[in-house]
Each structure stands twice: as structure tokens, then as C-alpha cells.
Amino acid sequence: MLNNIFSKNFQFTTRYFNEKLEAIKEGKAKFPQSVIFEGSDIYGELFFALELARILNCEKDGSEFCNCTNCNWIKTFTHPAITIVTPIDFKDMDSGSKTVISTKQCQAIGEKLLETSDYHRVFIFLNADKEPLTENEERQAAEFKNLGYELPEEWKPSHINHKIFQDQASNVILKSVEEPPKNTTFFFLTKNREDIIQTIVSRSQIFSLPSGAKNQDYSFVADLFANYPNFTLDDAFDISEKLLAEIKNEKYSALDLILMIEEYLTTLIKNNLANPAFVQSAMIDLNHAQIAEKMLSSKVQPKMAFNWLLTEFVKNF
Template sequence: MFHPILKRKFEYVTNYFETAIKNEKRSFAQSIVLYGQDIAAQYYLAMEIARQLNCMKDADPACDCLNCSWIRNNQHPAVLTVSKNDNKPSDDTSSKVISIKQTLMINNSLINSSDYYRVFIFCDSEIGEMNEFEKKHIQDFGGLNFKFPQENWIPKPLNRDVLIEASANSLLKSIEEPPERTLFLFLTEDKEDIIETIISRSQSFYVPSFNAQSYDTEFLTAALADYPAIKKINVINTAAVLLEAMQEHDYKVEYVLDCMEFYLAQMIKRNLNNKMLVQKIKKDISKIQHAKKQAQAYIKPQLIIEDLLFSFAF
């Protein structure tokens, strides 16, 4: 049985796997895409799926069998996180992508049989200090007792710049004809961020944000009233409104950037038929990611906000 922390929030996905796992044939897709804004939730859900598949007892949330202990400590030999920072061959010098060397290593590993249920979790990641919002969000999952692959490791969504086409295509045969007891999991914000050849061979599940109410978007409504048509001549005034709201609510710039990302993501959902607008919003969300890196570099919040809004404007 899935841990109550996940079962309460992700009832559809957890019920799907619980039903399939109880079936002796375990008849479920062997390539699955989890998508949505909450990548941390997706990662913990993926780890719990791996634990369910490998548990040596009854898959109880408190099980302390060897496999469950290994997975909680992120040390299981058959449950691998695959990112630009994780599980690379010793001769792989790439640092910005999931490389062909990584995917070929996976393909080669599948030639041999395994006593375990092999689970490959594909995501992006960063090594660095979490902001306050990220730290608080991770605490929501504390009861699961899952460790990340590395210290200062932060899960991030896959996109085509990380899971590049050549690497993705090298996985296709393994995804099409996987050995028994093998599961591929891809974690992303939007299915369009993964090449179609992977999506068409996978079953997709939307994973809602675990704690969406943590995002305060009301204070953004006035500041971003002109978005997406912000004019450069108005940027300084718009930034001043946003900075004043930040001060009033005592919000740190990292949290404000998270709220802006969530705010724009919701705008995408409301405008799915407007492809040009969706394309612009996605580009602006990537600019927010750049602003987050500026925040980690201790650049002044005013400069970060003004720079970001200028990048939005025309």
C-alpha cells in the first residue's frame, strides 16, 4: 500500500499502481511519463513506486526489508536516478545533458537478467542550496524518509535540452521491448518537453502540485496586470509595485519567483488554444529559472525583478 502522504494527494496514480501490482501479471505500462509543476512530488512518487515494486514483504509504508531500506537511502542497485548529474559512466564528461553514454549504459545493463525490479527515473537536477520555499516543500514529504541521490541535490523537470534527441532515441528499443520487471519513469512539467517518440511509447499521468495553496498569486495580480503585454517603458513602475508587495508580505525573492512560475503555469492551462501565447509563457518561465540562479548568486532582489520584467517586456 502506498504511503498515506502520497495516497491522499495522488489517489488516481497510486490506485492505478496498487491495482496493477496486486495483479500477478503486473500488467501496466513499462514506460511512464509523470508531468506537472511539482517535480519534487513526482520524484517522491517515482521512488515510492520503485519501493512498491521491490518490497520483499507486503509493501507496507513502514516496511524495513532490505530493498525498502536501500531505496529509502537511494542506494538500491536497480533503482537509478538518471540526470545530467547522476549515474554517468566514468568516462562521461558531459555536464549539461543526459548523454548517449548514459543511455547506452542503461541499454547494456538490460542485457543481463536481474533479481530486482529495475526502475530508471529520468529527471533534470541541480546541485546547490535550496531556497526557503523548496526547503519547506521538501519537509511536506518528510514522513516518506526518502533520501536524494546526492547532498544539495534539487530535482528539476526534464526538457529537450537535457534529455537530448539522440539520447532519447537510443532508448527507444529498450522502451519498446523492455525486459520483464523493468520500468522507465520520465519526470517533466509538460509532455511537450519530451520528444514525441518517447511520449507515444509511454503512458502519461498528470501529477498535481502537492501543496498548491503554498503559492500566493494574489499579490501578483496587480503587479502583472499587463502581462503578457508589459511595455519596457512601464517596467520600472511594475517592478516597484511588485517589490512593494514583497516588502509588505515579507516575501523573499526566491519565493516570489516560485509564485511567478506557478502563476504563469496556470495561465498556460487557461490558454492552451493560444499557441503563440503558450510559447511566450514557456519562454518566460525559462527566464524565471535564470532569475532563480541570480538569486542564488546573491544579486539584489530589485535588480533581479527589474531584469526579469525587462526580459518579459517588448
């Protein structure tokens, strides 16, 4: 079972993996061979992947306080079968650039997989820089400190993107992602699924890990929606473009934005209870936003989901 911090923050994904781990224990299921996490919380994604790796390799019952050898190795980042792949980690074979995940690193993973292993091998792809964490990052990481991990010194994790994981290297790893030896899992920690090549996306299971956007400031959306509910079709596409630009600038994830829209609508509804006609229509829009949220957790592109949602808003009122 995963620690409560995960069910609190990422309810659906946690439930999925808890059920999966249970079924694996009973010999009824296999663990996915490739998983993409998307969302803005890099620490949530990293510790989620590490905890899954730990439970899959634990010699006892996987409990969060277990101190078997495997669990200890994973918590100190020294387990031989858990490989953190970044531009600065897993780099012995390659004295070259420290700014990308290289094709050599990806070839080395292929070679590693030719050897047999008694472990459940896990490769976690992300970005990292050799620099201290900011105060804010310290705070984000501290949320997971009860899990007992010792993060490497001067190691600042961040999301993977096309710049650090380029097409050539991605293509080298593709075959392993598609047909890995048994008990092997790849994790890709992204802000948005568009940040890695489509051929990997289509071979992976994707999970959105919301960053608590429900409690976040949604003033950005409120500004964009100043004319709500009086949108023309032009307004709708204009707003959709602006939302997509935020994703492109890596300011928010697609899911964050949808959750902000939901929060905005919920507040409007609460503030307009005296106007039943408005409430009824806004409820329909809220429902549309929830459908758009579901679209994002399947493989619909954000552009399609946002364009659809905003046009529904125009049609509704």
C-alpha cells in the same frame, strides 16, 4: 499501497497505481514499462516514482515503514537496480559534460539491461544540479519527509527538458523503452510532456500530477479573463496564445492553468448566484474546462485543448 500523501495530492494517479499494484500481486497485471509524470511538483514526481520502485522491490508487503534490505537501499539511494539518470548521476562511464544526459549514459543502460536481474529494474530520468536547496525547495521536499528517504547532499532535482535530454540520447534509449526486458520500468519526470521527444511520449503512459493549483493564486487567469464572458474569437485565440506562452516559459504546467481556470469560474459562479442566467452559462464553461482537463490527461496537445476551450467560451455566451 501508496502513502496517504499521494492520495491527498494526486488522487487519480494514486488510485490507478494502487489498483495496478494490487492486480500485480494477484498476478493479473504487469507494471507499465514507461511512465511520464507531468506537473510542476518535482518532489511529488520523484517520490512517487521512488515509492513505486520500492513497493515493486520490497521483500515484504511494501508497507511504507518496511525496513527490509531493498526498502532500505532505495531510501538511501543505493539500490543496485534503481538508477537515477541525470546529467550528474549515473555518470561513471562518462567524464564529459555535466550538463546533459549523454548518449553514453543511455548506451550504458542498454548494456545494463542485457544482464538478467531478479529485481524490478527502474530508471528515473530527471535533471539535477550539484547545489543546495533553496528554503522554498527544502519546504517542498519536507512534505515527503515522513517517507523516510535520505536525499543525497547538495542535490537539487528538477524537471527534464529537451536541453538536458537531447534527441540523440533520447533515440539511444528508445528501443529499451519500447521493448524492455520484463520487470523494467522507465520514469520520465517532466513539467509538460512536450519536454521530451514525441517518440518516447507515444510509447509511455502519461500521468498528470497537479501541484495543488486549486489552492493556488489564480490572479494570472483572472487578469487574462478580465472581459469574460464577452470574448470575441480574436480574444479567445489571444488568450490561448498567452496561456501557451506560460507553459513554454515553464511558469505553469498546462494542467495548472486549466485548474486555475476552473477555480476562477467556480468563484465567479459563487459570487453571482443572484444571476441565474449567468450562473447557467458559467456552469457550462466550467464543464468545458473539465473536459479540457480530461483532454490533457489523454494525449491531446495543450494547444489544441486550450484553443478548443476558449472557442467554446465564445460560442457559449
